[in-house]
Amino acid sequence: MKTHQSSDTHPLHQSVAEKLKFKVGSKTIAIGFSDQQISPYAGSSVFWGWLHPSGFVRLLKRCLPHPPSASNNNLSAVEKALAFAQGILCEARKLTHVAYLRRDPLVPTMLGIRRVASQSSLSRFLAVFNSAAINVRCFDPLWQWCVDRLPSRSGGYTLDLDSTKLLHEDGHQEGVKPGYTRKGMKPCLHPLLGILAEVRLVAGFWLRPGHASCGNNAVGFVAALLGRLPRHIRLRGVRADSGFCLPDLLEYWEQQRLPYVVAAQLITPIKNLLRAGLVWTATEVAGVEVSEVAYQCRRWSHPRRLILIRHRVADKKRAGGKMLFDLPGYLFQGLVTSLPACWSPLSVWRYYNGRADCENVIKELQGGFAIPTLICRRFFATEAALSLAVLTYNLTVLFQRHLGWQTKVTIHSLRYWLFVSGGVLSHPQGQTTIKLAVPMRERSWWQRLWEKILSPIPNCHAVENRPSFA
Numbered sequence: 001m002k003t004h005q006s007s008d009t010h011p012l013h014q015s016v017a018e019k020l021k022f023k024v025g026s027k028t029i030a031i032g033f034s035d036q037q038i039s040p041y042a043g044s045s046v047f048w049g050w051l052h053p054s055g056f057v058r059l060l061k062r063c064l065p066h067p068p069s070a071s072n073n074n075l076s077a078v079e080k081a082l083a084f085a086q087g088i089l090c091e092a093r094k095l096t097h098v099a100y101l102r103r104d105p106l107v108p109t110m111l112g113i114r115r116v117a118s119q120s121s122l123s124r125f126l127a128v129f130n131s132a133a134i135n136v137r138c139f140d141p142l143w144q145w146c147v148d149r150l151p152s153r154s155g156g157y158t159l160d161l162d163s164t165k166l167l168h169e170d171g172h173q174e175g176v177k178p179g180y181t182r183k184g185m186k187p188c189l190h191p192l193l194g195i196l197a198e199v200r201l202v203a204g205f206w207l208r209p210g211h212a213s214c215g216n217n218a219v220g221f222v223a224a225l226l227g228r229l230p231r232h233i234r235l236r237g238v239r240a241d242s243g244f245c246l247p248d249l250l251e252y253w254e255q256q257r258l259p260y261v262v263a264a265q266l267i268t269p270i271k272n273l274l275r276a277g278l279v280w281t282a283t284e285v286a287g288v289e290v291s292e293v294a295y296q297c298r299r300w301s302h303p304r305r306l307i308l309i310r311h312r313v314a315d316k317k318r319a320g321g322k323m324l325f326d327l328p329g330y331l332f333q334g335l336v337t338s339l340p341a342c343w344s345p346l347s348v349w350r351y352y353n354g355r356a357d358c359e360n361v362i363k364e365l366q367g368g369f370a371i372p373t374l375i376c377r378r379f380f381a382t383e384a385a386l387s388l389a390v391l392t393y394n395l396t397v398l399f400q401r402h403l404g405w406q407t408k409v410t411i412h413s414l415r416y417w418l419f420v421s422g423g424v425l426s427h428p429q430g431q432t433t434i435k436l437a438v439p440m441r442e443r444s445w446w447q448r449l450w451e452k453i454l455s456p457i458p459n460c461h462a463v464e465n466r467p468s469f470a
Helices: 042-054 056-063 077-089 095-103 107-111 119-127 132-148 218-228 247-255 268-275 345-368 379-402 411-419 440-454
Strands: 021-024 027-030 037-039 157-163 177-181 184-189 192-196 201-206 235-240 260-263 288-295 304-312 330-337 423-426 433-436
Touching: 042 056, 042 077, 042 107, 042 379, 042 411, 042 423, 042 433, 042 440, 056 077, 056 132, 077 095, 077 107, 077 119, 077 379, 077 411, 095 119, 119 379, 132 201, 132 218, 132 379, 157 218, 157 345, 192 218, 192 345, 201 218, 201 379, 218 247, 235 345, 247 260, 260 345, 268 288, 268 304, 288 345, 304 345, 330 345, 345 379, 345 411, 379 411
Parallel strands: 157 235, 235 260
Antiparallel strands: 021 027, 037 423, 157 192, 177 184, 192 201, 260 330, 288 304, 304 330, 423 433
16 A cells, blocks of 8 residues: 655646656656746846845846836836846857746746746847947946946956957858858857956957958947946056057057057068077077067057067977968967066066966857857847847856855856756745755855855855865
């Protein structure tokens, strides 16, 4: 006789249980259904517990360009934007994935919205962004809000400029044009990003067509970014690759008295310098030698400091540099800089090498925040979708800083350690309650996490970035 009753809300009838079961070795597992309000993403409530009091949601509501809805049943623009951000946190790769969160009973409660928008509703939401002016008015205050949350640094911050190519083989959307990529000429989009290196925070984002050059409209982008920086944020320098070694951009940085280090384009005159009898100085780095000259390109108004580096191939352990066929055995680099002479050539080279970390930010945006796949029919709608995704990335950076994490973790780690934690929504005695389904040994860590998030007074007690097991 059966002695144990199922604890489910509606126990399976034995005739049904015979049909819905499978075997794992010698064990039989029955399949049933539950009416409990269960969410696989209940752990993301800790993120929203931090975000709601921060003021970001109120600012987002003011910045969105959508007119108020005439129907009480329609979702507001901010409700759609918050659902979009939650979808990105939960690894949605397109609007249909975001809309799938409608089946999650906990999402509206955590986000403070009535429901998650459908795919068509999200498409109409993004379609309102139909011009550059609308996008600038909406997103500039949001970029500024993110940077304003950073503390001042005695040494200042370094601004890294970079661009990336977002491949899109369909090619029927506005702005998707053939451009040069690592896979050859492919239909793509060409975003431009400004990243504060010390905190890996994106300070600005513009979308450009795929056939745009690296430095296209870079002066306007940098001017807009500098204009948004709060007074307590000081830049110590700017770094960029050879695509940004442009006369008007270099002159603009000099006018702003902003030190820069930019990779030089190894054009024919510089190659001739390398072939000439330069004096190469050995460094403490094995196989690396440096030389320095005052060089004036044909399009430059005055000479600039050019640092040349050559790496002996036999001693080189990582990528970097360009090989000249008539100078075998070496790889060469050139750096154009306005840093003073007290910076030795080797220290300038080492400072520039730190720019490689911005590639990790772009890699995370592509792999973790779906920017290659959030492509809309209209160009400025695509820019709005990508901007919201990048802003969501910024929010995860600021969230980690609020918790006191010194080492940034990727969104993939956040999902496994935090967001993908199940929970049950209930209403005992009228109190909305989320019961997180975490193991007993992890609950003390979750307790400290919530205490840090909910504390009205900033404190120095950081929470470790993962549970520690005794």
